[in-house]
Amino acid sequence: MPQALAESPNSPRLSAFSRLDDLLAQADDAVTTGRGAHGPLSRPPPRPSWEQVCASHGAWAWLRTRYGLSDIELDLVLLALAPEANLRYGRLYGCLQDDPARGRPLVGLAMDLLAATPEERLAVRSAFGPQAPLTRHRILALVPDPGVAAPPLLAHAMVLDDQIVDVLLEQPGLDWRLASCCRLEIPGPEITRPEVPGQADQAEDAVGRETLAGSVYAAPAAPPSWAGPYGGPVRWYAQGPEEADRDGPARELAARDGRPLLTVETRCLPDDAQGAASMLALAFREAFLLGAVLCVDDLEGLDRLGGERLPRERTLEGLLAGHNGDVVITGTRDWQPGGRYVLGVLPVPVAVCDIAERRALWEKELTAHGADTGPADLRDLAARFRLGPRRIADAALTACATARRRAAADAGQWVPPRLTRPTRAELFASARGQSGHALAALAHRVEAVHGWDDLVLPGDVAAQLAELRARLAHHHQVMDAWGFERRVARGSGVGALFSGPPGTGKTMAAEVIACELGLDLFRIDLATVVSKYVGETEKNLERIFAAAADTDAILLFDEADALFGRRAEVRDAQDRFANMEIAYLLQRMERHDGLVVLTTNVRRNLDEAFTRRLQFVVEFPFPGVVERERIWRACFPPRAPRDPALDLGRLARDFRLTGGSIRDAVLHAAFLAAADGVSIGMSHLLMAIGREFQKLDQVMPGRLPDGGEG
Structure with a gap:
């Protein structure tokens, strides 16, 4: 049998694969000596033992303790992990399964490798039951053989979840499947998944708050004053309007403990309820793996998934009940859990920033971009627009970018930012652009x-x-x-x-x-x-x-x-x-x-x-003669060509029209004059006025109904 890995098996990172190599070597020896994979003599346990592996590799220790996995279940995880670490294992599995295309281990192969007796085979099979840790916690997925109709369990391939792969291989960063709906904010330059400090850190405390073994940052030894009920995990519902800083409590919670913040944007979840539930489950486990504070942003975003309360009660609340980390949920409406679980959710009202806070935020953001804005503009911006911190920051950046573009266009070259200053109109336009999006879909x-x-x-x-x-x-x-x-x-x-x-x-x-x-x-x-x-x-x-x-x-x-x-x-x-x-x-x-x-x-x-x-x-009264003459004059743009013989005073006296009718008449006369290639004259205006009276179903004063002179 070829050696699977060229690296030294004594490396702590590869100690688990040393156990796999020993297991495969025993199977190869049983086959070559003619006894078959299940010879009459019992095979010795593969080396090293799982106690030795977990002592040298914190990620395996965390996996074993967190989910209560047995040695057989750990072996199954190792078998599924091997092709992710080295393609040679995939080729080896293909040889053992008489099909080079099968690079993933089947359940049947796992039974052959791990079981020497019928009792052991049943034990391996029970590890794939619906209530077994591997399937209940979505550690392993069983993928049926596409070439077999209604394949038995033994023809299913074992695929390890990507999150578990990243933990065991100590890969940094956010799970790629969550990139479309989650946002990770980290306190340092990078995030890793270091080894567990020791077995003492892997136990759950007496009140239910887990020390998050295997995570980036361990939980504090003593629960602070802002901890959840009875010192357990935090369960907050930050309620407030969209313009309020609803995720502020989550950021504060993460900052106090120096932990990452993982935010789930519910409106970016898959449209189907099942896909959204799977993504939420991944997010909860990712928060646990990273030791992050989890923020489920916008509870109302779940309402579109399979009904009003189905996703909340059957998915979100169930995940909350099984999660030992801190969770902050944000929303607009009142919400209380359905009572199926004991969650201890604490409502946290979040108000919109007041005018003084908004003014300070505008000044801070504009100053950061080198924009010197007058106090009157800052006061009016804060008073007119009830924006939150992030939208104020975005609006300030947009206004400064607009000002730089305008300055560069005026100067014909690039202008340093310190020499540009947003105008009042640019500031107000950028502020308006941050609000009204939901209303634009309805009005x-x-x-x-x-x-x-x-x-x-x-x-x-x-x-x-x-x-x-x-x-x-x-x-x-x-x-x-x-x-x-x-x-x-x-x-x-x-x-x-x-x-x-x-x-x-x-x-x-x-x-x-x-x-x-x-x-x-x-x-x-x-x-x-x-x-x-x-x-x-x-x-x-x-x-x-x-x-x-x-x-x-x-x-x-x-x-x-x-x-x-x-x-x-x-x-x-x-x-x-x-x-x-x-x-x-x-x-x-x-x-x-x-x-x-x-x-x-x-x-x-x-x-x-x-x-x-x-x-x-x-x-608003019907305009009198004086008002009508002012309206006639105001309706002509400065560049519109007018006949010097126009008598707008006569039009105001003779024709009792509203401002809207006068405006339409002037515009219609302009088109008539353009068609004739001349300036706007009295004949064009009289023709347009006649059309207005026709629209009003009235007889034009001074004219016959057919349009002739009266």
Whole structure:
């Protein structure tokens, strides 16, 4: 029989393979002497013994102690490990199994090598039972022979799990299968799996907290004040909104003990429940092998896998019960384990960073990139955007990169970072880019391009909008710094109703406010919200408000009377459910902390309870002659060619149109003039005005219905 390994068998790393070489040599001797693999004489135990192997190799000692493996089970692990260490073993297995393509040992070969009597063969076979350690803990996988239909157990190949392979071969790093859904943060320059210090460190303590033998960092001898119940492993549920630093407790826990942090991103798990469960099990064992604090990020990410509570109760809670390391789970909603296991999960509320913390984070991150930002910009960034530490860091980096690119384009060459400074617009744009992603899937983002100069409104209406803008701009100062939030019985958000005829500037006013404050504006598409099925409308609205709660965007309900209509007298079930929707909206708007703008053409169509709960009710009147002339002039861009004979004052006096109709008429006239190859003249405007009156189903003043002069 050829020698399997050329290295010295006396090396501690190869002592286990020395035992395998001795075992194979005994089998070869039995065959060559004519006795067969199972001769009448008992074979001596292979050398070295497992006691000697474990004494010189900590990884084998850890495996034996952690899973309570017998000598036969350790031999099976060694047989499966050998092809991973040296391909010569694979070729040898192929020869022994009369098939060179079979480089993995079959169960039948293991029985031939390890068993000399029928009783020993049964003992080897029992090692593959469903409750045996090798299969229950997923140490070994049995792969059926693809060339055999319904193959027996003996025709299954033994494949060692990659995590166990890495431990026994002392390979550093994260299991490659977890790379797509896990993130490993290590305290030092590299991570290894050193040998176990000794047998005394391999026992579990009396209260259930394991010393993590074979891991990178041993657990502390005495449980600190932040340990889990009764000194056992930590079980925390960090609950808070997405913008909160929910994984902060896990990072703090890992930093206090100087251990790695392994984070499982649940939304990156496989889509099927079985694949996700297998990946979670691998992550739990990887955390144990590395001695890492495990963070299961975003509990809601498991809801999409096979039902609402199935993955939680049957997978996550079962893994928690069998794990002796520290685990932190993060989520948004309230959660308590189902009671199938005694877990001792401690809820840990995590709040969003307050304005002072956000300002300090912005200043720290921008200073780190050499950007000197004024105090006013820092104050406004912290007040307008409720971002967490990581998103602030990302936004600051994006803003600085944008500033460097702009400076390089202006200078025509590379500019040192210290000479660039992000503008206010660049800072606000990068901050907006960090929020609103969930809301963008449920609503339409409105590009806010209009400014105050584009709004033509009476003085009192403009003053009301200015008050609304000031309320939003100084929200944190009044509610937080001055303590008014504790005096407000309902939510601290702002609700505004814009009512008036179509085209009077209601939607434009919402755009202007969003543009002035540097916030995103999302228009809610009622077609995706309203459902004929009972309860679905409320669910759709809850998703929108929940997504908006984690952003700082303005919600715009255009034509709000479709949702916020008057409650009717209950005559049938349809009336009752419609009234329930309105009642839900009343309650949900009160709990929302941001700005919600409702627009309607007829104010009386809305339920009176809404107007009582709104902070601003702004009536947009039909524009008068003076306002119409200002709108006519504002609709022409500076570069648009105009006939000097244009009489915009006459158009304002003769044609009673709203701002929206005037804007459409100017644009239509521009296309007519472009088609004629001339400047925009009165004939083009009169033609466009006629089309507007046709759209309104009205007769154009001063003209006959057929378009002739009147």
